[in-house]
Ligand SMILES: NC(=O)c1ccc[n+]([C@@H]2O[C@H](COP(=O)([O-])OP(=O)(O)OC[C@H]3O[C@@H](n4cnc5c(N)ncnc54)[C@H](OP(=O)(O)O)[C@@H]3O)[C@@H](O)[C@H]2O)c1
């Protein structure tokens with residue numbers, strides 16, 4: 504099977520490329536300088552040349568809460584434009600299968616219970632990442648409408664929880680919480696710092712899955728694509744408080760200093776735990792524990808620092 508993968512140089516994309524050989528899949532993954540997804544014609548020409556059996560759309564303007572607060576125009580505009588272009592170019596070329604990546608932030612804010620796929624667009628979005636979430640909801644609906652108008656075209660969306668792992672971004676201005684924690688604890692231990700800052704009061708809850716496990720889930724879905732629901736959460740099914748992530752990472756990294764809560768920092772949704780009922784019925788589950796995942800990601804970070 505030939506896969507046209509967008510976002511192949513990103514964290515999720517590079518984990519997908521790393522696993523492709525194991526699943527005997529042929530992946531073509533052009534960088535943005537070769538195929539700019541903001542340019543519809545460039546995508547059409549690439550699909551004409553490469554003739555993929557399936558498109559996996561894993562490209563995006565992606566970042567943590569701080570990046571989303573700083574650039575709402577780019578997060579809405581780029582993610583909608585890229586998603587619309589990829590989906591409509593696939594339809595124009597008659598590519599029969601497309602797997603689109605959503606995000607747990609597309610769910611309504613203020614939900615304590617695990618989030619079910621039918622709740623998408625059922626309430627107000629989280630202001631800190633509203634632009635990104637609007638784009639995610641719109642592209643997911645576009646996929647659904649393409650299939651509704653032409654059932655020959657099966658365009659589906661997975662909704663991952665927060666992700667971390669090898670090939671993540673560790674730069675504080677764009678990073679998500681787990682890579683930010685790893686970098687801060689590494690630097691504090693290296694420099695003998697005794698205090699590490701935690702954004703917010705530490706009580707917000709998050710569900711983080713290793714990107715390598717998501718890549719495995721994506722191949723699992725591709726191999727059973729016709730049985731896959733058109734909208735499918737992909738998560739670990741448990742969440743932890745921000746404070747718990749810091750303390751687990753401190754054990755793994757060997758930081759034994761103190762923590763200070765900076766209440767001036769943004770905290771986003773109080774919780775966004777995915778309901779994994781459909782995922783379990785589909786037959787997939789992640790295999791990496793949080794501690795093992797943080798250890799593997801820390802080792803990757805050290806290899807980058809070396
Ligand atoms: N990270 C998370 O916590 C998380 C959680 C849930 C869902 N997701 C979703 O998972 C997907 C991948 O996320 P990620 O963390 O792997 O992102 P990432 O590491 O930031 O990678 C983004 C990718 O998008 C590509 N890209 C950006 N602009 C492009 C353009 N104009 N043309 C072509 N390619 C472009 C980049 O390619 P170049 O380097 O060549 O520009 C890069 O490969 C996204 O859809 C994201 O919404 C991520």
Ligand SMILES: C[C@@H]1O[C@H](OP(=O)(O)OP(=O)(O)OC[C@H]2O[C@@H](n3cnc4c(=O)[nH]c(N)nc43)[C@H](O)[C@@H]2O)[C@@H](O)[C@H](O)[C@@H]1O
Pocket residue numbers: 566567568569571606607608631632635664665666678679680681683684700701702703707709745768769770771772
């Ligand atoms: C999956 C992603 O979720 C994103 O929301 P979101 O989980 O709050 O994104 P994160 O940046 O991972 O933040 C998760 C939680 O960790 C807290 N946190 C504590 N310390 C830090 C730190 O040093 N850095 C960071 N970044 N957070 C920190 C942060 O306040 C927030 O409550 C969306 O903005 C994206 O669009 C995307 O959807």
